[in-house]
Structure formats: structure tokens, C-alpha cells
Amino acid sequence: MPTLASLHFKNRLYWVLLSAGMLVALAGLYAVHLMEHHGHIITGMNNQIVWGLPHVFAIFLIVAASGVLNVASIGSVFGKAIYKARAPLASLLSIAMLAGGLTVLMLDLGRPDRIMVAATNYNLTSVFAWNVVLYSGMFALVIVYLWTMMERRMNPWNKPAGLAVFVWRFVLTTGTGLIFAFLTARQAYGSALLPPMFIVLSFAWGLAVFHLVQTSIYMWNEKTIDSAILQRKKHLLGIFVIGSLYMVATYHLTNLYFAHQTGFEHFILFDGGIYPALFWWGYVVLGNLLPLLLLYLPGIQRDRWAALASLLIIIGGFALLYVFIIGGQAYPLNIFPGYEVSSSFADGQIAAYRPSLYEFLLGFGGLAIAFIITTVSVRVLNFMPQDKPYIAD
Amino acid sequence: MSDCKINPTEINMVDLKRRSFLKTSLGVVAVAIAPGMLLFDVAHGKSEPASGKVRWGMLIDTNQCKDGCNDCVGACNKENGLSDKTGATDPQWIRKIELKDSSSGRALSLPMMCQHCEHPPCVDVCPTTASFKRADGIVLVDKHRCIGCRYCMMACPYKARSFVHEPLHDQNPDVPRGKGTVESCTLCVHRVDQGQRPACAEACPNKAILFGDLNDANSEIAMKIRSVASAQVRADLQLNPGIRYQGL
Numbered sequence: 001m002p003t004l005a006s007l008h009f010k011n012r013l014y015w016v017l018l019s020a021g022m023l024v025a026l027a028g029l030y031a032v033h034l035m036e037h038h039g040h041i042i043t044g045m046n047n048q049i050v051w052g053l054p055h056v057f058a059i060f061l062i063v064a065a066s067g068v069l070n071v072a073s074i075g076s077v078f079g080k081a082i083y084k085a086r087a088p089l090a091s092l093l094s095i096a097m098l099a100g101g102l103t104v105l106m107l108d109l110g111r112p113d114r115i116m117v118a119a120t121n122y123n124l125t126s127v128f129a130w131n132v133v134l135y136s137g138m139f140a141l142v143i144v145y146l147w148t149m150m151e152r153r154m155n156p157w158n159k160p161a162g163l164a165v166f167v168w169r170f171v172l173t174t175g176t177g178l179i180f181a182f183l184t185a186r187q188a189y190g191s192a193l194l195p196p197m198f199i200v201l202s203f204a205w206g207l208a209v210f211h212l213v214q215t216s217i218y219m220w221n222e223k224t225i226d227s228a229i230l231q232r233k234k235h236l237l238g239i240f241v242i243g244s245l246y247m248v249a250t251y252h253l254t255n256l257y258f259a260h261q262t263g264f265e266h267f268i269l270f271d272g273g274i275y276p277a278l279f280w281w282g283y284v285v286l287g288n289l290l291p292l293l294l295l296y297l298p299g300i301q302r303d304r305w306a307a308l309a310s311l312l313i314i315i316g317g318f319a320l321l322y323v324f325i326i327g328g329q330a331y332p333l334n335i336f337p338g339y340e341v342s343s344s345f346a347d348g349q350i351a352a353y354r355p356s357l358y359e360f361l362l363g364f365g366g367l368a369i370a371f372i373i374t375t376v377s378v379r380v381l382n383f384m385p386q387d388k389p390y391i392a393d
Numbered sequence: 394m395s396d397c398k399i400n401p402t403e404i405n406m407v408d409l410k411r412r413s414f415l416k417t418s419l420g421v422v423a424v425a426i427a428p429g430m431l432l433f434d435v436a437h438g439k440s441e442p443a444s445g446k447v448r449w450g451m452l453i454d455t456n457q458c459k460d461g462c463n464d465c466v467g468a469c470n471k472e473n474g475l476s477d478k479t480g481a482t483d484p485q486w487i488r489k490i491e492l493k494d495s496s497s498g499r500a501l502s503l504p505m506m507c508q509h510c511e512h513p514p515c516v517d518v519c520p521t522t523a524s525f526k527r528a529d530g531i532v533l534v535d536k537h538r539c540i541g542c543r544y545c546m547m548a549c550p551y552k553a554r555s556f557v558h559e560p561l562h563d564q565n566p567d568v569p570r571g572k573g574t575v576e577s578c579t580l581c582v583h584r585v586d587q588g589q590r591p592a593c594a595e596a597c598p599n600k601a602i603l604f605g606d607l608n609d610a611n612s613e614i615a616m617k618i619r620s621v622a623s624a625q626v627r628a629d630l631q632l633n634p635g636i637r638y639q640g641l
Contacts, residue, residue, distance in 0.1 A: 111539065111541045111573045115540070117521050118520055121538055126544075184514070186547065189547075335505070336626070338496070
């Protein structure tokens with residue numbers, strides 16, 4: 001039982017954490033205000049790198065928001081009890097990350113004040129426009145799904161709602177992958193492999209976020225997670241990490257095989273400066289190999305190591321997205337195959353990009369929004385996983 | 394009841410005053426509205442919509458385009474109110490590209506701008522339909538609908554679009570622009586609608602840029618395209634650009 005002193009301390013800690021989150025969110029809003037006033041000139045983005053660091057944060061949050069629902073799907077669709085007990089927390093995290101990611105994406109627009117224009121003028125051929133529907137639909141569906149779990153009278157609707165969420169999130173992450181897959185002219189994108197790659201990445205990143213938050217909640221409540229449950233979670237996370245590494249490897253290997261793509265692959269994997277460094281050290285070593293060691297090495301059984309592995313997977317995810325989004329734009333467009341080109345508009349040159357402080361503030365502001373939603377919800381509602389004494393499956 | 398007689402001349406006087414008052418008022422109203430109406434007319438240019446029978450395009454002769462000459466770029470900047478700056482965040486609607494054939498070493502120079510594709514990827518990807526293609530083939534951005542998402546810049550195979558990164562001053566009234574929106578070559582639509590040629594075509598000292606209606610079999614450009622070898626940039630993408638290059 002927690003002592004009165006520890007309860008007082010936790011109460012104070014809650015307010016400190018909440019205030020810290022709000023400060024970061026406010027700093028993000030201030031950065032947005034400055035970006036609106038001065039224009040994107042104060043960011044590191046330019047006419048070559050048109051999507052910068054805010055997109056890395058936004059896409060990570062949106063992809064992870066979809067992937068975290070895996071926990072809910074395994075529970076509701078496939079009927080596994082230990083996952084079903086965690087479905088409310090997974091849904092909450094999904095809503096929180098979706099809110100954070102969409103806020104960043106929206107506030108990075110050149111004219112965020114015209115969001116009503118985006119809502120009222122709809123281009124059916126635009127995957128961006130599809131995503132407007134997919135994201136808002138996901139929001140609504142997950143809220144309904146949560147309702148079916150937390151309101152006893154709505155319980156009978158839980159299974160259909162869970163199935164709808166299951167289908168919707170696959171379509172949603174496909175849509176996110178398609179944003180890049182439909183860019184035929186760019187060497188880094190325009191591949192049908194991207195939507196499935198994003199889906200598998202979402203599994204790993206979503207479960208990593210889930211595990212990190214779950215560990216924090218258990219620690220907060222001075223509980224330890226059942227070792228059998230932890231073991232299953234770790235195995236699943238490991239499989240997702242291996243799966244995502246396989247997809248990323250396939251994407252690069254197919255590119256390497258095409259002669260016209262080898263220049264780009266050399267740039268991303270070997271001689272592109274920051275991009276190969278982030279790819280190999282950030283994504284492959286920190287984001288995959290080290291977590292796999294922490295998850296599978298015999299003798300390391302404590303949940304703290306699994307939490308560290310999750311944190312590394314998240315960091316690796318950011319590194320991969322930075323390489324994919326920024327590195328993909330930094331490599332020059334091949335407008336005239338077979339020619340060496342130069343111009344005043346950086347044709348034929350590697351584009352330079354240095355993210356500004358404002359972009360970091362906006363990105364962390366998005367994380368802070370997700371953090372605030374999660375922290376407040378976990379405090380006011382019961383999201384602690386309630387496992388049954390006997391695990392049937 | 395007293396007898397009240399009205400003098401007919403007095404009635405006439407009232408009528409005349411009323412008449413002159415009405416005349417003066419009409420005159421004042423006309424004087425007040427006329428300049429506005431004229432400006433309205435000027436701003437709208439031709440009242441009929443763009444015709445789908447026309448396909449505006451250009452044929453650029455790279456043999457006539459001189460290395461180091463930037464006259465088309467200067468003319469475009471002046472016409473459209475762009476600064477001549479070429480920093481990473483400065484919009485460039487047209488740029489000169491110097492090319493060198495990797496195998497033969499042959500060097501050439503050409504202007505590159507929006508290619509006004511028949512199947513423009515920028516129009517496909519634009520979430521708000523701000524990017525659109527006019528019936529006469531000119532690809533434009535509606536500055537009131539653009540939300541500044543920059544997806545069109547990612548989709549354009551020619552890197553033809555620029556984003557306005559900072560507040561603008563001294564705009565050309567014929568060419569409205571806006572901070573936080575995307576823009577590109579309009580093929581000088583405001584000039585074309587007045588029956589003129591785009592500024593770059595007019596400014597080229599070597600007449601390397603031939604502008605005209607690709608659909609009109611008797612137009613100079615259509616006849617030239619029939620008689621000389623011309624190429625579309627990234628023809629493999631099958632976007633059918635309206636800008637063709639000779640000597641590429």
C-alpha cells in the first residue's frame with residue numbers, strides 16, 4: 001500500500017509533469033506564432049527541402065498512433081485476454097498521438113488559418129485529401145471504440161467497433177505510406193513497398209510507445225507487470241522490430257538493384273554525410289540491433305530493460321524518418337537523366353538543411369500535446385490494465 | 394375652407410428643379426461609379442472563359458539559348474514582381490539550367506519553368522484543388538485556396554514550384570502572390586489573356602522561346618513542331634508537358 005507521504009509526493013509530481021508538458025506545448029505554440037508572423041523563413045526549410053523536422057515528428061506520431069492500436073486489435077478482434085485488458089490504454093494513446101501529430105502537421109502549413117478551406121474544398125484525386133477523412137474518421141472511431149469498452153451498456157458493440165478500428169487503421173497507414181508512394185518522380189519515394197513498410201513500422205513503433213507508457217503506469221502505481229505477460233509483449237515487440245527491419249532492408253535492396261537508383265542509395269547508405277550516419281547508427285544499431293539484444297538476451301528479464309529497448313526503438317524511428325523524409329528530398333531530382341546539371345535553383349546539388357529551433361519547438365509541442373492528453377486521462381479515468389487472475393490464452 | 398390657388402408657373406418651377414436635381418444626381422453617381430467599373434473591367438481582362446480548343450505552349454530552341462544569358466529570368470522577375478535573389482528560400486519561377494552530356498561532354502543551356510503538363514501531378518495531389526489546369530492548358534495556383542502544404546512541390550518532377558517564405562512587398566497588381574502559399578510560372582496568363590506573349594518569350598534576344606497555340610495546326614509553333622525534332626522533359630512520365638525543347 002502506498003504511504004500518505006508517497007501519495008503527496010506523487011500528487012505534486014503529477015502537477016510538475018503536467019506543467020512541464022504545458023510549458024513545452026506553449027513553447028511550440030509560440031514557435032508557430034513566430035512562423036506565422038515571419039513566414040517559414042525562420043525555419044530551416046527552403047524550396048528544396050520543403051518538408052522538414054515538423055513532418056518527422058508528425059509522421060512518427062501518426063504512424064505510431066495507428067500501430068499502437070495493434071494491442072487493441074489483438075484483444076478485440078483476435079480475442080486475446082491480456083491484450084483486451086490493455087485495449088483502453090492503447091486507444092487512449094492512439095487518440096493522444098493522433099492529436100499531437102495532426103496538430104504539428106496542421107500548424108506547419110503555410111496558411112494554417114485556412115484549415116476550413118481544406119475541410120470544404122475536397123480534391124478526390126489527392127491522397128492528402130483522403131487522409132483528412134482517414135484521420136478524422138480514425139479519431140471518431142477510436143472514441144466510439146473506447147466508449148464501447150468503458151461504458152458497460154455499450155459493451156455488446158465492442159467487437160464490431162474493434163473490427164472497424166482494425167480495418168480503418170490499416171487503411172490509414174496505407175494512406176500515410178501512399179503520400180510518398182504516389183510521388184513518382186522522386187528517387188526516394190514512388191514505391192509500392194512504402195505502404196506495407198509503414199504498416200509494419202507502425203506495429204513496432206506503436207508497441208514501443210505502448211510498452212514505455214505501460215511501464216511508467218505500472219511504476220507509478222507501484223506494481224510490477226506479470227512476467228508471463230511481459231515475456232509475450234517482448235517477443236511480439238521483437239518480431240515487429242525484425243519485421244520492420246526486413247521491410248526497410250527490402251526497400252533499399254530493391255533500389256540498389258535498379259541501376260538508375262544506385263546513386264540515391266549510395267547517398268543515403270554511404271556517402272551522404274548525416275543521412276548514412278543516422279541510418280546505420282541511429283536506425284539500424286540504436287533502433288534495431290540494440291533493442292533486439294535487450295529483448296532477447298538471456299538473463300535480461302526485467303521490465304526496465306524492455307522499456308529501454310522501447311525507448312531506443314522510438315529514437316530509431318525518428319532517425320529513420322529523418323533519413324527518409326529529409327534525406328529523400330536532399331538528393332537532387334533527376335530531371336535530365338544522362339546530363340550533369342547546375343543552376344541557381346540547386347539543380348544537381350545535394351540540398352542543405354539545418355532544422356531551426358522553432359521546428360524543434362513545434363515538434364516537441366506535438367509530443368507535449370500527446371503527453372498532456374495521456375497524463376490527464378490516465379489520472380482521471382481508469383486506464384490501468386486489469387488482468388484476470390488466470391490467463392486463458 | 395379657404396380657396397387655395399396654385400400658380401401653374403410655380404408647378405413648372407418645382408418640376409424643373411426636381412428634374413435638374415435628378416440630372417445632377419445621376420451625373421454624380423456616374424462620375425463616382427465609372428472609374429470603379431473601368432478598373433473592374435481592366436482587372437477582369439477578357440470576360441469570356443479560357444477556351445478548351447486552345448492549348449498554350451512553348452517551343453524552346455536550346456541551340457539559340459546562350460550560356461550565361463539570363464534575360465528571360467530577368468523579364469519574368471520584373472513582370473511578376475519577383476526579386477532577383479536566388480537564395481534557397483527565394484522563389485524562382487524560371488531558371489537557367491546548364492547541362493553537360495555525361496558521355497559526350499556536349500554542353501547546352503536552357504530555361505526551365507512550369508511545364509504546364511496535360512496531366513499535372515501538382516493538380517492531382519493538391520488537397521484543396523488550389524492547383525488547377527485551365528481549359529487552355531495553363532496550370533495555375535489559386536492563391537485563395539492554397540493552404541501551403543507544399544505537397545505539389547514534392548510531386549512536381551521539374552522542381553518548378555516555389556514557396557513564399559516571407560512577407561511580400563510591392564506586388565504587381567496583375568500577379569497577386571501571398572506569403573505561405575506556393576507559386577510557379579503562370580505562362581504570364583495576364584498577358585496571354587490580353588493577346589500578348591509571356592514576358593520571357595518577348596525578352597529573349599535570340600528568339601529561342603516560341604509561344605503559341607499547340608492545337609492550331611496553322612500556328613507557327615505547331616508548324617515548327619511538325620518540322621523539327623523536339624522533346625519533352627521526362628517524357629517517360631507521360632505527363633505531356635506544354636513546353637517542348639528543341640536540340641535536347
